[in-house]
């Protein structure tokens with residue numbers, strides 16, 4: 366398996382990791398088993414993405430809507446997150462991975478909040494790849510919290526509404542400082558954005574694969590990159606003039 370040419374490697378790849386439940390059910394196993402295998406796929410993907418030269422990887426691990434799942438499934442997912450951060454942080458740090466958590470933190474227990482903080486602080490100067498894990502995240506939540514932040518600044522007198530630009534908004538999002546995804550991948554055959562990075566995906570190329578997330582591997586990632594390399598990104602401009610911008 367060859368690495369696609371370096372020049373057209375997407376700088377930022379975002380992934381909706383879907384299909385854990387179906388993968389487990391097909392094997393007569395509980396959904397949690399699928400999530401556990403999903404963590405292995407996540408680890409494989411971080412390694413493969415780093416190797417491929419991707420600089421930002423954003424993974425949708427838990428949506429705002431996922432809180433509505435049965436309590437034992439939510440509990441298992443929280444347990445997996447805790448396990449991952451407690452047991453894999455040294456390895457991530459050793460591999461020069463910068464970890465960022467995005468999403469609504471008000472919903473988490475204090476031990477998980479401490480793990481998020483510890484992981485971000487320990488890895489903040491790493492630069493092989495930035496791994497953004499979206500937990501209790503939704504695109505509408507992110508836009509709402511950004512609007513709230515900017516409205517507060519206007520109220521406090523520090524911001525003139527006339528000065529609010531697209532860039533001001535981007536800087537108020539939880540993903541501030543991270544470039545917009547070049548490529549969005551969704552596994553399991555579903556072809557929806559499902560309230561993921563609504564603002565940030567405006568110009569991203571989308572790639573949908575029937576592979577269920579626990580089966581996702583380096584070959585699937587390379588296939589997605591190869592498909593991305595076939596696309597002509599125009600950002601609303603005419604063919605051949607993509608540099609003209611949005």
Ligand code: FPP
Nearest residue numbers: 382383384385386387403404426445446449
């Ligand atoms: C979607 O599959 C997947 C999720 C809701 C959770 C994804 C989480 C992980 C891969 C592990 C998270 C852990 C860490 C360490 C961040 P689904 O359950 O909706 O599958 P289905 O559509 O087949 O039912």
